[in-house]
Amino acid sequence: MAIPSTPPPGKTSPQTPMTSKPKLRWGIVILLLIGAVINYLDRSNLSVANTTIAEQFQLSSTQMGLLLSAFLWPYAIANLPAGWLVDRFGPRKMFAWASGLWSIATLISAFVNSYSLLYAMRMLLGVSESPFFTSALKSNERWFAKKERGLPTSIINTGSQIANAIAPPLLTALMLTMSWRGMFIVIGVAGLLLMIIWLKIYRDPTFAEQQLIHTSDHEQTNTTSVNQPQREAQTSQTPTASWSSLFKHKSTWFMIIGNFGIMFTIWVYLTWLPSYLEKEQGFTLKETGWIASIPFIAGIIGVLVGGIISDYFIRKGVHPITSRKVPIVGGAILAAASVAPIPFIDNTVLSIVLLSVGYFASQLPSGVIWTLAADIAPGDQVASLGAIQNFGGFLGAALAPIITGLILDQTGSFNNVFLLGAGLLLLGAISYGFFLKKPIERTASPT
Incomplete structure (x- = not known):
């Protein structure tokens, strides 16, 4: 009598019936959420220690702007190969390498004694953090159906906002009790612990789990597009396209331009808000630690x-791309309307209210932008397109601290910074709203 074959340990046979979607996927989301918090604390530590480090190293506003952007340029450029690497090697390996390397860079930063070495470690931090959000995007693409991805992707992206909200009071407290160097050490150790837990917990879904997860991927689409199961079937039957082929599509370029405009203003907040509150609003370092968290709490929401x-909107039958564009475009417009009046207001409370509304609105697109990449790209290029879009965003992010520093040295005021940010937010809204219209189809001619 033949003995029925059994799947290897940890695997599920394609014939094994499953009646409920795996709970592990939400555990992975929570772990990625924690990873996003640690990831952004690593980015925020220099902004919180901005004034202290500038005094210790005797830096001008322009020099500090260059240091604040030292993370961002390598991060933006490294996003391009990072997306391809995640598509090639998967989220488990790439996230483990990323979290380990960025933690080491942070730990080394705690012991440097020169501007140039600190600058070099910020560059290494940028390169090593580049695979994080593409790994999260790829993980969600594997573990969640299309109509489910908006919420888990947004949950993960709230990690950055949670970090930004707790960073001013938490990192200020660490800095006041342990010095800025001790603050860097604590964050670096947290990242190494995260890497160990990730390697213990994460796995890709089995065949049966994939079948169950993606049975709901049968959304109504217009006649000019192909639904996700059809696109995945096309992908599996077509040779893998080159990473550079994505640049042949206008949709890719409008995603780059749109994210550039939105991310510029976000990173003015992330790099210069504590300094703005100290220099223009007259708050002490201790007061700034709490007040700076208010806009970032709004960002979580x-x-x-x-x-x-x-x-x-997707559940109501609206096309996925249109559904993603509603919070992206609406958020960018509301953010522009909030930050533009700040230079003309001489009221501290009202300024903080407008800053908070502006940051809330600028974060409406954050998680949705990543989900949009999964809706636009062919199945095997999701992380690649997400990374290219993120590259465009972080070009804007990299310019934000430099241009802000130059404007401050020239004018001594943040007024022109806010006006420039409002203009770029509107550019982002126009790029996504008017020019991004349909998915990239492998069999279609570049459009």
Whole structure:
């Protein structure tokens, strides 16, 4: 009598019936959420220690702007190969390498004694953090159906906002009790612990789990596009396209331009808000630690609301791309309307309210932008397109601290910074709203 074959340990046979979607996927989302918090604390530590480090190393505003951008340029450029690497090697390996390397860079930063070495470690931090969000995007693409991805992607992206909200009071407290060097050490050790836990927990879904997860991927689409199961079937039957082929499509370029405009203003907040509150609003370092968290708390809500809005419209039968664009375009316009009046207001409370509304609105697109990449790209190029879009965003992010520093040295005021940010937010809204219209189809001619 033949003995029925059994799948290897940890695997599920294609014939094994499954009645509920695996709970592990939400555990992975929570772990990625924690990873996003640690990831952004690594980015925020220099902004919180901005004034202290500038005094210790005797830096001008322009020099500090260059140091604040030292993370961003390598991060933006490294996003391009990082997306391809995640598509090639998968989220488990790439996230492990990334979290380990960025933690080492942070630990080394705690012991440097020169501007040039600190600058070099910030560059290494940028390169090593580049695979994080593409790994999260790829993980969600594997573990969640299309109509479910908005919420988990937005949850993960709230990690950055949670970090930004707790960074001013938490990192300021660490800095006041342990010095800025001790603050760097604590964050670096947290990243190494994260890497160990990730390697213990993460795995890709089995065949049966994939079948169950993606049975709901049968959304109504217009006649000019192909639904996700059809696109995945095309992908599996077509040779893998080159990474550079994505640049042949206009959609890719409008995603780059749109994210550039939105991310510029976000990173003015992330790199210069504590300094703005100290220098222009007259708060002490201790007061700044708490007040700077207010806009970032609003940002946490903004990320979640953006994901909820886009998923709501999808459930109502609206095309996925249009559903994603609602919070992206609406958020960018509202953010521009909020930050533009700040230079003309001489009221501290109202300025902080407008800053908070502006940051809330600028975060409405955050998680949705990543989900949009999964809706636009062919199945095997999701991380690649997400990384290219993120590259465009972080070109804007890299310019934000430098241009802000130059404007401060020239004018002594943040007024022109806010006006420039409002203009770029509108550019982002126009790019996504008017020019991004349809998915990239492998069999179609570049459009």
